[in-house]
Amino acid sequence: MAEASPYAADALIPHTVEPHPVTGIPNGKLGIWLFLASEVMLFGALFSTYVVIRTTAPHWPPEGGLSSEILNVPLATVNTAVLITSSITMVLSWASLKMQNLPRFRLWLGSTIALAFVFLVIKYFEYTHKFELGHYPSHDNFYAVYFTLTGLHGVHVIGGIIVNTFLLTAGSRMWATEPERFTNRIENAGLYWHFVDLVWIFLFPSLYLL
Amino acid sequence: MATTHETTSHEEFKKHLGKYYVVFVALLCLTAITVGVSYLHLNRPLAITVALIIACVKAGMVAAVFMHLLDERKVIYAVLILTVAFFFLVLFLPMFTIVEGSTV
Numbered sequence: 001m002a003e004a005s006p007y008a009a010d011a012l013i014p015h016t017v018e019p020h021p022v023t024g025i026p027n028g029k030l031g032i033w034l035f036l037a038s039e040v041m042l043f044g045a046l047f048s049t050y051v052v053i054r055t056t057a058p059h060w061p062p063e064g065g066l067s068s069e070i071l072n073v074p075l076a077t078v079n080t081a082v083l084i085t086s087s088i089t090m091v092l093s094w095a096s097l098k099m100q101n102l103p104r105f106r107l108w109l110g111s112t113i114a115l116a117f118v119f120l121v122i123k124y125f126e127y128t129h130k131f132e133l134g135h136y137p138s139h140d141n142f143y144a145v146y147f148t149l150t151g152l153h154g155v156h157v158i159g160g161i162i163v164n165t166f167l168l169t170a171g172s173r174m175w176a177t178e179p180e181r182f183t184n185r186i187e188n189a190g191l192y193w194h195f196v197d198l199v200w201i202f203l204f205p206s207l208y209l210l
Numbered sequence: 211m212a213t214t215h216e217t218t219s220h221e222e223f224k225k226h227l228g229k230y231y232v233v234f235v236a237l238l239c240l241t242a243i244t245v246g247v248s249y250l251h252l253n254r255p256l257a258i259t260v261a262l263i264i265a266c267v268k269a270g271m272v273a274a275v276f277m278h279l280l281d282e283r284k285v286i287y288a289v290l291i292l293t294v295a296f297f298f299l300v301l302f303l304p305m306f307t308i309v310e311g312s313t314v
Contacts (some may be wrong), residue, residue, distance in 0.1 A: 019283075023283065024283040024284070025286070029286075030285065030286075030289075034289060037292070040297050041293070044297040044300045048301045048304055051305070052304045065245075077241065084241065085234070087272065088231070088233075088234040091230050092230065099220045100220070106263055122240075180234075188276075191277055194272050194273075194276045194277045198272050201269050204241075204244075205244055205262070206261070209257075210254070
């Protein structure tokens with residue numbers, strides 16, 4: 001129990017609700033933004049690699065044709081809409097907490113998680129179709145880039161599902177004791193989720209359409 | 211902003227919800243446009259330019275409204291300016307190493 005320790009007060013993370021006097025924001029928000037900054041560099045490095053590989057290739061995709069003929073544009077378009085929809089349900093779940101409406105929060109966050117699963121199921125069909133054709137990441141640079149970037153993005157979707165599921169279930173107990181802190185957690189989880197959406201907004205045209 | 215202005219009434223807050231729906235519809239429209247443009251089979255430099263401009267507009271709307279960047283504190287902007295600078299560095303620095311006619 002935290003109360004049993006004489007050092008408990010020192011161990012508490014400060015500024016989870018009230019803004020830090022130096023930064024003007026709660027620590028959690030600064031933390032998630034710094035994390036997102038590192039994520040930009042992770043995806044940025046891979047995106048840069050893609051640009052170099054592509055600009056030096058005699059033809060892109062290497063096997064000929066167009067990216068839009070090799071990859072499934074209709075499925076990816078649906079997936080784009082799914083992720084955009086999951087972004088608004090995420091922000092509405094946070095807004096519901098701001099309006100003290102826990103049942104509505106559960107509905108919107110549950111929808112966000114469900115949409116994330118829909119995205120992964122569609123991605124699964126895309127991947128398995130490529131595998132059936134014998135197109136693995138080792139096939140050529142096009143598939144190496146495609147699987148690396150969409151795979152890393154997919155891992156981020158899974159990460160979002162795990163965090164959001166925790167916040168929908170066991171994590172939501174915090175609402176009863178520290179509602180403002182819980183609301184901030186949802187906002188931070190939302191910042192991450194919107195970033196995942198944002199990455200896809202760039203991946204979709206650059207991999208599928210161009 | 212929302213985390214620091216708890217006095218905002220629920221009714222007032224509800225008015226802000228409208229902009230989320232506006233951005234949502236705009237994002238869906240821009241997705242349709244970017245897919246539609248790809249079927250025009252423009253020449254590659256133009257196609258890349260158009261697609262990237264649309265993607266940047268979409269990303270800007272997500273960041274500004276969904277991620278509340280429009281009314282965020284200076285410290286977040288500072289972090290982002292640094293991040294964007296290093297992102298472009300990592301994006302364009304390798305381009306200088308590409309010699310004419312070389313292949314990876």
